[in-house]
Amino acid sequence: MKKTTTRLADGRELIYYDSRDDAVRDAVDRRPLDRVATASEIRHDRLLDDSVAIASHRQGRTYHPPADECPLCPSREGRHSEIPAADYDVAVFENRFPSLAGDGGRCEVVCFTSDHDASFAALTEDQAALVLDAWTDRTAELSQLPGVAQVFCFENRGAEIGVTLGHPHGQIYAYPFVTPRTERMLRSLAAHREATGGRNLFDDVVADEQADGRRIVLEGEHWLAFVPYAAHWPYEVHLYPRRRVPDLLALDDDARTEFPQIYLEVLRRFDRIFGTCEAPTPYIAAWHQAPVRVADREDFALHLELFTIRRTSGKLKFLAGSESGMNVFINDVPPEAAAERLREVASE
Amino acid sequence: MKKTTTRLADGRELIYYDSRDDAVRDAVDRRPLDRVATASEIRHDRLLDDSVAIASHRQGRTYHPPADECPLCPSREGRHSEIPAADYDVAVFENRFPSLAGDGGRCEVVCFTSDHDASFAALTEDQAALVLDAWTDRTAELSQLPGVAQVFCFENRGAEIGVTLGHPHGQIYAYPFVTPRTERMLRSLAAHREATGGRNLFDDVVADEQADGRRIVLEGEHWLAFVPYAAHWPYEVHLYPRRRVPDLLALDDDARTEFPQIYLEVLRRFDRIFGTCEAPTPYIAAWHQAPVRVADREDFALHLELFTIRRTSGKLKFLAGSESGMNVFINDVPPEAAAERLREVASE
Numbered sequence: 001m002k003k004t005t006t007r008l009a010d011g012r013e014l015i016y017y018d019s020r021d022d023a024v025r026d027a028v029d030r031r032p033l034d035r036v037a038t039a040s041e042i043r044h045d046r047l048l049d050d051s052v053a054i055a056s057h058r059q060g061r062t063y064h065p066p067a068d069e070c071p072l073c074p075s076r077e078g079r080h081s082e083i084p085a086a087d088y089d090v091a092v093f094e095n096r097f098p099s100l101a102g103d104g105g106r107c108e109v110v111c112f113t114s115d116h117d118a119s120f121a122a123l124t125e126d127q128a129a130l131v132l133d134a135w136t137d138r139t140a141e142l143s144q145l146p147g148v149a150q151v152f153c154f155e156n157r158g159a160e161i162g163v164t165l166g167h168p169h170g171q172i173y174a175y176p177f178v179t180p181r182t183e184r185m186l187r188s189l190a191a192h193r194e195a196t197g198g199r200n201l202f203d204d205v206v207a208d209e210q211a212d213g214r215r216i217v218l219e220g221e222h223w224l225a226f227v228p229y230a231a232h233w234p235y236e237v238h239l240y241p242r243r244r245v246p247d248l249l250a251l252d253d254d255a256r257t258e259f260p261q262i263y264l265e266v267l268r269r270f271d272r273i274f275g276t277c278e279a280p281t282p283y284i285a286a287w288h289q290a291p292v293r294v295a296d297r298e299d300f301a302l303h304l305e306l307f308t309i310r311r312t313s314g315k316l317k318f319l320a321g322s323e324s325g326m327n328v329f330i331n332d333v334p335p336e337a338a339a340e341r342l343r344e345v346a347s348e
Numbered sequence: 349m350k351k352t353t354t355r356l357a358d359g360r361e362l363i364y365y366d367s368r369d370d371a372v373r374d375a376v377d378r379r380p381l382d383r384v385a386t387a388s389e390i391r392h393d394r395l396l397d398d399s400v401a402i403a404s405h406r407q408g409r410t411y412h413p414p415a416d417e418c419p420l421c422p423s424r425e426g427r428h429s430e431i432p433a434a435d436y437d438v439a440v441f442e443n444r445f446p447s448l449a450g451d452g453g454r455c456e457v458v459c460f461t462s463d464h465d466a467s468f469a470a471l472t473e474d475q476a477a478l479v480l481d482a483w484t485d486r487t488a489e490l491s492q493l494p495g496v497a498q499v500f501c502f503e504n505r506g507a508e509i510g511v512t513l514g515h516p517h518g519q520i521y522a523y524p525f526v527t528p529r530t531e532r533m534l535r536s537l538a539a540h541r542e543a544t545g546g547r548n549l550f551d552d553v554v555a556d557e558q559a560d561g562r563r564i565v566l567e568g569e570h571w572l573a574f575v576p577y578a579a580h581w582p583y584e585v586h587l588y589p590r591r592r593v594p595d596l597l598a599l600d601d602d603a604r605t606e607f608p609q610i611y612l613e614v615l616r617r618f619d620r621i622f623g624t625c626e627a628p629t630p631y632i633a634a635w636h637q638a639p640v641r642v643a644d645r646e647d648f649a650l651h652l653e654l655f656t657i658r659r660t661s662g663k664l665k666f667l668a669g670s671e672s673g674m675n676v677f678i679n680d681v682p683p684e685a686a687a688e689r690l691r692e693v694a695s696e
Contacts, residue, residue, distance in 0.1 A: 044578060045577075046536060046540070046549060046553055046578075047533050047549065047550070048529070048533065049532060049539075050675065050677075052677045052679055054679050054682055055679070055680055056682045056685070099678040155669070162667075173670055173674075179676050181675040182674065184395075185396065188396070202395070205395060228393070229393075230399075230402075284672055286673030316510065317510075318509055320510050321502035321504050321519060322447065322500070325500065325502055325632060325634030326500055326521075326529050327527060328398070328399065328523065329398075329400045331400055331402050332404060333404065337404070
């Protein structure tokens with residue numbers, strides 16, 4: 001893998017990740033770009049004790065552009081995108097319309113491939129491995145920034161989830177605080193350690209899923225994929241490396257090598273259940289990593305949480321009163337049934 | 349107000365709330381209804397330390413029926429709905445497809461009016477007052493049930509929020525546990541009391557909003573409506589009675605009398621901003637009340653949280669990776685700008 005770091009016309013960083021070690025990335029961004037005034041502000045909600053990013057400059061952001069104006073495609077004569085090169089493998093750049101900016105964190109866009117019409121599920125294993133390398137490197141780099149408390153790599157996919165660009169891409173948010181969801185996990189982890197004389201809750205949860213077996217979706221030598229016992233979404237799959245590590249940086253070579261196989265298969269099963277003809281399966285894929293600077297970060301378990309907002313083909317799960325008003329999820333699909341369906345559509 | 353309690357053919361409770369004291373509600377439900385086997389199950393997520401309701405029977409529930417098959421309209425010759433009467437003011441019944449059932453709680457449907465094509469915003473003040481009476485009475489009744497820990501009255505409105513019935517209605521969830529969102533508020537309340545030598549956080553938040561003034565939407569003699577400082581949604585309004593009370597039961601007559609005026613005006617402003625022509629403004633309105641049996645319930649402040657999922661007319665706010673994956677909201681509309689817009693569209 002070769003990494004080349006450069007800058008866009010307005011000073012934002014652009015990083016190429018190439019599979020070929022002899023790739024040359026010297027294309028220059030010739031657009032007359034002004035720096036966007038990024039006025040993102042983190043506000044604390046005193047009642048909920050959480051933080052909200054107020055990012056007013058984003059209302060003007062690119063919204064469902066036609067394919068021939070895609071800002072994530074390579075540039076070509078007369079059509080300059082966010083990526084000056086005429087082709088690329090994986091490219092990462094600072095978001096021009098970041099939700100988090102300045103002291104308030106950093107937002108990056110990860111282009112998975114230069115092929116506008118592809119999807120993550122359509123990548124080869126080598127391509128997916130390169131994306132994993134890019135996520136890992138970005139986690140390392142962003143963790144070094146002084147204000148960053150937590151690095152979050154994720155993919156939103158599908159117009160129904162609010163994705164405004166069809167080009168296959170994900171995002172990375174480097175938060176200036178530990179997020180409420182991670183805080184909850186850390187609290188549960190500490191309580192369990194206390195209650196059990198030192199046991200690790202992640203280890204126990206994964207071991208219990210393995211022992212029960214009814215919700216297992218896919219077993220690799222180095223990864224386990226299952227629908228969690230108390231799944232919040234109708235089709236939700238968690239992927240854990242069998243050897244617990246706190247973050248992507250700590251993944252060993254065996255786990256890195258097997259990951260593309262496992263993840264691509266799970267994504268393809270989603271597509272088999274929900275179809276890809278009318279519209280691609282909308283999903284959110286979220287990497288959970290230990291925060292950068294918390295005391296017990298070694299106890300955290302890196303894992304990927306994947307879910308679709310479909311309940312069945314053609315029907316969506318909405319977050320309504322109970323979910324949005326009280327944070328109580330209602331799930332109409334028993335996790336055991338979802339897991340069974342996800343096993344049925346396995347590749348031959 | 350006259351209240352009449354009866355039962356539907358499958359044993360579910362139906363309660364009429366009438367403005368006329370001489371209303372007679374003796375219509376009998378003649379449908380050949382079997383009781384729906386309600387297999388709802390509450391599961392605890394050990395990592396997030398929250399509860400999920402798994403309600404598999406709900407997949408067969410009524411889904412966008414044509415208007416002439418609306419189950420919330422009054423019954424007429426040859427067309428039997430959930431409400432046997434030929435007309436009604438406000439009717440409440442146990443949900444046939446409950447998310448919470450048995451020991452796991454109870455779900456009710458609140459029909460705001462018999463007029464299928466109306467909306468809450470289109471109710472008269474008297475009609476809205478009757479709905480407030482129904483919410484209050486249901487809170488009293490459901491709080492008496494042995495397993496109930498918290499009563500939540502809310503309205504989901506609009507197909508974009510997943511509402512499958514167009515008839516104006518809300519819902520009531522009686523949870524068998526204190527919800528995570530309320531727990532967070534109770535924790536903040538206790539921490540603030542501790543840190544300030546006994547001050548009430550709700551009182552301080554409301555007083556600070558009043559003193560700042562930039563986010564005030566509407567001031568009544570007995571109610572205050574404002575966009576909160578750290579609003580999670582682009583257009584979010586919180587309504588607090590000026591005299592703090594823990595729940596709807598404790599509201600005094602002055603506050604009860606003024607509420608319809610204030611709330612109807614806020615809802616109508618939402619409609620003025622987002623239009624009602626193509627589609628009604630989608631919103632969630634959520635009553636926050638003190639849980640039934642917690643120690644410091646008297647410190648809690650009843651209030652209504654209202655928000656729309658629209659960012660601007662025609663654009664929706666989606667919960668994507670940051671919100672769903674990490675519980676960190678990104679809000680593109682500064683609360684001060686939302687409040688200003690909501691003041692601009694005041695009724696003459």
